[in-house]
Amino acid sequence: MKRYATWYNNLGDNFMIQIPDNSTILAPATLHLSLYKEILKQKKDCLGIQVLTLSSWLSSFYHGQTKSDIEILYLYKEALKNTSLSNAFYSSKEDYDFLNSCLDFIKMAKTYQIHKFPCSTQKEKDLNEILNLLYPIQLKEDQTKDVLSSLPNLENVYILKKEYSQLDNYWIQILMDHGAKWLGENQLCQTHYYSVANARKQMEVLAHLIIENDYLADDIFVALNNASDESVLTQILTAHKIPFTTIQETHITSIYNEWISYLTWIKDMDLKSFINLIQTLYPHDNYLIQYYTLFPEKFFKFEPHLSIISYEENEIINSYQFESYQRLEQQALEWIHNHAFLFHALDFIEIAKHIQNLHEHVSKEDLNAFNDVMSLIQDVHTHIHNADDLDILIHQIQNLSANQKANTIEGVLIGSRQDITSLRPIVFLTGTNANAFPSLKLHSGIFDEAYVKSTNLPNLETRIQNQQTQIFDCLSLCETLYILYPQSDYQGKNYESSSEIENWIQTKPKFITTPDSFNWTTPNIDLNETSAKAIFFKDNHFKGSISRLESYARCPFSHALKYGLFLKEKEDITDIRIRGSILHHVLEMISKDKQDYTSLSKEEIYQYVRKEFAFAKKVLLQQVTWFNSQIEEITDKLVLIFEQLHSFETNWHMNIDKQEHKFSYSYPWNEYTIDLYGYIDRIDSSNTSFCIFDYKSSDKDINLNEFESGLALQLATYTLAYEKESNLIPVGCFYIALRTSPETLTYGKLNYRKKVPELNVINESDMLETFTKNRKLKGWHFSDASIYCDDIKQYMPVKKTNPALETIKSEWSQVIDSLLEDISSGQALPNHVKDACKYCAYRSICRNSANEVEPKLRVEKEEE
Ligand code: SF4
Structure with a gap:
């Protein structure tokens, strides 16, 4: 276990590659650090050894000052202004991807010294026009012929063996012809081919194999066939304390993103790019995002809106919320006032100064990134006349950002299959399902295989053969190779194994999994008693x-999350529960105003509902359409509810006494004081008695078991609290269902028990009975309600299913105590x-x- 956590204790003489003295080694920049580490290991210093990339080595053979890619892209854009209107690529002539594809193709064509292009089909003719416009623009590849003739003897040049691109291979072949040699030999001794359940399991197996075999982390290279597996791999290596480095580091500096966001904002000047700018450059000013997400219509309007509106009582936006909106607006307007320069015209010097000012402390990576961007700007600023010209520059900065390299190496090295070399003796090749491996490179896009076929570039068969040979050659560069094949993706979709691997290795994969100790254990989130009391019984009170x-x-x-950590639920005005409370509130307002509220016309109901939404419509302008649809919907619902309630209300003879009545109930418990409170929707009363009603949007029924488990305490608590407060006799407590869903009626029931199945048609009176039963009030009654209700059987539940008031009282205390x-x-x-x-x-x-x-039942029951 100790061995894989250390990373520099392998100073033996058994080197995977022998670094030659007085040599020039050519390798991609991402592998330079690994190479230097190997050179130091073998030579103790780097004297006499030069490490370069292939392109930087070749650059010494080009004469004159060659233009950078970004400069050429701007020149291409300029040249394509002369494209004829009828050309199929006319609308793409300023597109970054299109220009870049042209540049890649022309580089290749000039390297292979091709000057004539196919011109038979319409597409070929259109591309020919494009290429004729671009070809005269000088690239360094125009000098290929001269470079080929000026190459000296290259016997001191070594090329790190790995998978290379088609263009790199062209040059490598030429270098080899002049005496250059490969660095790194095939030395494969052991190959393991495993199948695993899925991509996550694959990484657990990988970590397990490292630990089980006591491998040195410094000896391991993980080649990901699927780049998106990187996060799960790093997560699992971290969990097992195995050190690692990813070849392509992505988050060393924020400078690139700051430039990208700033320039994108200048280019687009819309809300999306503004929010992106805030997130990147001003992450502490999050209130701007909140404000403009709630009030997008206020973007680019710099005058106050909410501070000139007075608050009006309503159920959708409470006064506290409205005040917070007003504060947000004030802060946002102040911020915009102080950052007016963001709305000025494009000025690179001003942007650079501003980005510099955001960084109090700068790292080496920040400085390098800043210089990278400035040199791009230096190259192209004369081509940028307005914000529309920024697109190419933004894309190039994005490329720089995506290609950041690790600046130190520790432990397991993570990269792609193309980065496999002889530098690490143990290689894990992951994600080798048939879709991802070998994944040969074909020409695609505008200059696809069909087009390339008609040129003098190397043909498809040759290229595929070369690639295949190269891939398996490079898989043999390590000593021990593990090939892992996940059988399914995260969604459970099956993957096929790769036939190329099976043919090469001459075996099928062996299924492997990790022992149980590698599985995640459920985190323990219970609190201890002291913390629980400190959190929930603050100052000896439970409120x-x-x-x-x-x-x-x-x-x-x-x-615990809501009342201990006070995690707020996400605010969403369109949340279905908010709709329920609006319905509830409108009903309360109407019944307060009108004694015979169930006889109101649709237009009268509509006016009440409209009033409820009036303030919200003034504030949240982008929600007006949704509010209007809600007004219609809630009005229709209330019409139906009133129709249903009408019959009950005309037969019910207690008066509505109180609505939304606040009660509180305090009592001592152990060494604490318990303060319970709540709002009772509706209390009807006579001189001697009272009845509790609670509006429910669902068809809720009360159930003794739920009460005894603490799941339905409201009705009983309201009854006990109001009995204490009023000294009146409780008649009962009921839910009034505010539901408008239709009843389901069945025509008949089929009896399959008979020899010949028999249909029993349900008659009309049975249907009516079912309907009446379903529309009865749900709840308990504690004393005779017949003097208050004309047809008690029709409206009230059957009395014998009720628990006695005394039972409720004693059980209520037990349930609350237990909770x-x-x-x-x-x-x-x-x-x-x-x-x-x-x-x-x-x-x-x-x-x-x-x-x-x-x-959990929270009352003690006597044995029956
Ligand atoms: S109720 Fe909420 S917190 Fe509790 S288990 Fe379900 S989702 Fe999680």
Whole structure:
């Protein structure tokens, strides 16, 4: 275990490659660090050894000052202004990808000294016009012939053996012809071919093999066939404390991204690029993103809107929220005022100064990145006349950013298959399914294989053969090769194994998996008693609504997140639950205003609903269309609800006494004070009695078991609290369902038990009975309600299913005590009851640990 955590203790003489004295070694820049490490290991210093890239070595043979790629792209753009209007590529003539494809193709054509292009089909004719416009622009590849004739004897030149591109191979062949040699030999001794369940398992197996074989991390190279596997690999190596370095480092400096965001903003000047600019350059000014996400229509309007509106009571935006919107607006306007320069015309010097000012401390990488960008700008600033010309520059900076190299190397080296060399004795080749391996390079895009076929460039067969030979040659450069093949992707889609690998290795993969200890263990998220008491019983008080206790009974973890960590749910005005509370509030307003509210016309209801939305429509302008549709929808719902309630209200003879009535209930518990509070939707009363009603958007029924488990405490708590407050007799407590879904009626039932199945048609009176039963109030009644209700059987539930008030009282205390006991003991696991997760805002947090359990009965039952 100790061995793989150290990284520089392999100073033996068994070198994988022998570094020749007084030599020039050619290798891609990404491998220079590894090479230098090997040189130091063998020679103790780098005297007499030069390490260069192939292109920088070749550059010494070109004469005159050659232009950079970015400069050529701008010259191409200029030249293509003369493209004829009828050319199929006319609309692409300024596109970065198009210009870049042209440059790549012309480089190759000039290297192979090709000057004539196919001209038979219309596409070929159009491309010919393009190439004729671009070909006269001088590239260094125009000097290929001269370079070929001036190459000296190259016996001191060594080329690091690995997979190279077609163009690189062209030059390597020529260098070899002049005496250059490969650095690195085939030395494969052991090959292991394993299949694994999926891409994640593949990385666990890889880590397990490193540990099990006690490999030195410094000896290992991981070649990813699929670049997107990098994050899972680094995650697993980190979890197992195996040091690693990725060849292509991506986040060394933020300078490239700052330039990209700034220039993109100048180019587009729209909300998307503005938000991107804020995220990159001003990550601490997040309030701007909040403001412009809520009020996108205010973008580029620099005058106040919310601060000149006065708050109006409504259910959609509360006063606290509105004040926070006003504050956001004020901050946003101030910010824009202080950053007016962002809206000025393009000025590279000003941008550079501004980016510099953002960095108090600069690293070496920051400075290098800054210089890289400045030299690009230096090359092309004379070609940039306005913001539309920035596209090429932005793309080139993106390329620079994507090609950052690691500046130190530690432990396992991670790269692609093309980076396999003799520098590391153990290679893991991952993701070798048939889609990803060998994945030969074909010409695609505008200059595709069909086009290339008609030119004098090397033909497809030759290229494929060369690539195949090269791939398997390079797989033999290490001593021990592990080939891993994941059988499926993360979605469970099956992958085929690669026939090329099987043919090469002459065997099928062997299935392998990791022992259980490598699997993730569920994190323990229970609290201890001391922390739980400190969090939930602050200053010896437990304060909360009755629905908070119900939420604990549904899922202790969601309770801890909401009331312990105070994690806020994401605000979304279109959340279905907000719609429910609007319905609720409008109903309350209407019934407060009108005694016979169920007889209101649709137009009258519409006016109430419209009023509820009026303020929100003034504030959240981009939501107006959605609000209008909600006004229509809620009005229609209320019309249906009132139709259903009308019959009950005309037969019910208690008066609505209170609505949204706040109650609080305090009592001592152990050494704490418990303060419970809540709002009772509706209390109807007579001189002697009262009845509790709670509006529910669903078709909720009360169930004694749920009450005894702490899942349905509201109705009972309201009854007990109001009994204490009013000294009146409780008649009952009921839900009024605000639902508008139609009843399902069945024509008949088929009886299959008979020899010949028999249909029993349901008659009209049975249907009516089902309908009436389903539309009854749901709840409990504690004393005779017949004096208040004309047809009690039709509207009220059957009395015999009710628990007695005394039972409710005694069980209520037991349930609350039991919940408080559990909360104070620190139980906070995501052991949720059925359906608790359906609308839970914290689903992304508990993920794999969520565990469905039976509700816990919190009362003592006598043995029957
Ligand atoms: S999603 Fe389910 S398990 Fe997770 S916190 Fe919410 S209710 Fe609990």
